Amino acid sequence: MNWYAVRAIYGFEMARFWRTALQSIVAPVIATSLYFVVFGAAIGSRVASVDGVAYGAFIVPGLMMLSLLTQSIANASFGIYFPRFAGTIYEILSAPVSPLEIVLGYVGAAASKSILIGLIILATAALFVPLRIEHPFVMVLFLLLTAVTFSLFGFLIGLWADGFEKLQLVPLLIVTPLTFLGGSFYAIEMLPPFWRAVSLANPVVYLISGFRWSFFGTSDVGVGVSLTMALIFLILCLAGVTWIFRTGYRLKT
């Protein structure tokens, strides 16, 4: 293993994060605070508690997931797309590094950033609503699993995209709708039966449900099912990345 290379890529990516701290840290905190003002205080005060959890607290796991998903994808896709766009990828391709080391560096950094942001959001939320975490280990497990999986997914998008438009396309048209329809702001059982069935085809439902279970012990689907779905998606992303490095698709001519 070329650990110095993993460290170099990881350090390079994290330096980018701190350089744009205002955008990468302050923006999600402000966005989350806005959600709390709108959904928690304004609307939440008129909504009865869900499954015995005050509405303001109920939306916290969903909000964290929302940020975790979008930040993981955005960071990882931009991290690998930009060197391809600028041409600096030549150095990565000509260095004595294996695909695994490249992925560890880029995906590791993207996952670290989104976990950091997730924790900042959690801390911000704690200022607005009383929170409890019933299963902290499961919570950390979901946090890690989601961050890594969606950073891998973002890495795939960054390898696939051949323009800035495509880079935005998947997050905008697929991930954001899936997250909003995945029960960030409501429990699936609040939906009519037909839409409840449709929702079960949405992978994000399982992530949010499992994550919410780790906080409050209540969930839309069993936590075991949630974990299994998260693992399946992780394996799919790993397979995709492996295939790309095997074939050199979009990396080498």
Place this chain on the structure above:
Amino acid sequence: MQPIIAIQNLSKVYASGLKALDGINLDIAEGEIFALLGPNGAGKTTLISIVCGIVTASAGRILAGGHDIARDYRQARRMIGLVPQELTTDAFETVWATTSFSRGLYGLKPDPAHIERVLRDLSLWEKRDARIMTLSGGMKRRVLIAKALSHEPRILFLDEPTAGVDVELRRDMWRLVRSLRDTGVTIILTTHYIDEAEEMADRIGVIRKGQIILVEEKAELMRKLGKKQMTLNLQEPLAALPPALARHDLTLKPGGQDLVYTYDTKGERTGITALLADLAAAGIRFRDLQTSQSSLEEIFVDLVKERA
């Protein structure tokens, strides 16, 4: 001696169907400066990109220091530094950060003293904390070289190192290349500037339409293909060549003042003594005499034209 780079039957066909390289065989000896000359689109950059691992070969095999570049890519790549043709640098990072990054990428332990030496050698030390995007084009070129030298390569590829740089930087670059060679680094450079190859290279390869059409020691190449001319500036103009001089390859320049003698440097006898004797016998006196040798540029143009 085992070549430090051995390229065997290398071919590359791009997805577009373009055949960029066609059965290249080339050995590079350790410690030499090898210049690869060729017109635009001849395959110079493709060849370098394949050796460095940026482009995959369609067929053939390459060994660097005895390591197969595909199978033992770690050992092979560790030895190689690449300075690409395009100014592809990071923008927001500092000179120090990007150079240290390259060293790490190649799996070497951080060594601030080495990075400092490299930056000082390239006159970048004062700019170490500057963001790369604030640097001039010439400075960015130096940064690319610093990145390549940060991991102490034994083989250095310079793809058009002096394209678009000013005279001063060009001189600096030549000096640097020579001092690197003195430490045992093998250098392969591509260039458009024939004078650069003429000035620096030990050996020269000419590539055309994806094929190596010639590899030769520079001195040998100049000797083999170089023609020498001697121009005699006469005291009295001649109306025509006297028949007494007909056996020599002479031309009289318009005006009759200059007599040009073309001879081959390959030959054992240049015929100069005989010519001078005949001139004296014919009573032709000259004021001045000068000789000139065809430059590499003329040789190169002839070569590429000949095979076109």
